Amino acid sequence: MTTDELAAFDEAVVESVAADREVSVERLTDVVRTHQANVRELPGVEDIVYEWRNYFHLDPLVGRTEDAYYLALPDHVWAEFTDDLDxxxxxxxxxLAVHDAQARAAPDAAGVDETRLDGDAALVLTRP
Known part of the structure; x- marks a missing residue:
């Protein structure tokens, strides 16, 4: 069974960011869903998290739950994703703001180290 791409994102977080950034909730929801689907297609959520954990000097995994990975990555990682989404x-x-807000709103069980989010870009991935 595959988990919905938006399972790691709270509607209230998406709505708040959309209002703050003057982007419609529908459009932001679509962008988040498309980004999550793209990660699932190539190379896959589990694989990309594994690759990043081995590639970066500082482990980017700052928290996790059954539903999500919470990562803190260098800003340049986002450039490829946003370019692909046009x-x-x-x-x-x-x-980027919705990922940051969602990572900061992660459940306590995720164990997210928010201090890492102050220096790097948050990225939340829904686990399939």
Missing amino acids: LTEAESEAL
């Missing part, structure tokens, strides 16, 4: 600047900023 986003406007406002949509790109909203996408």
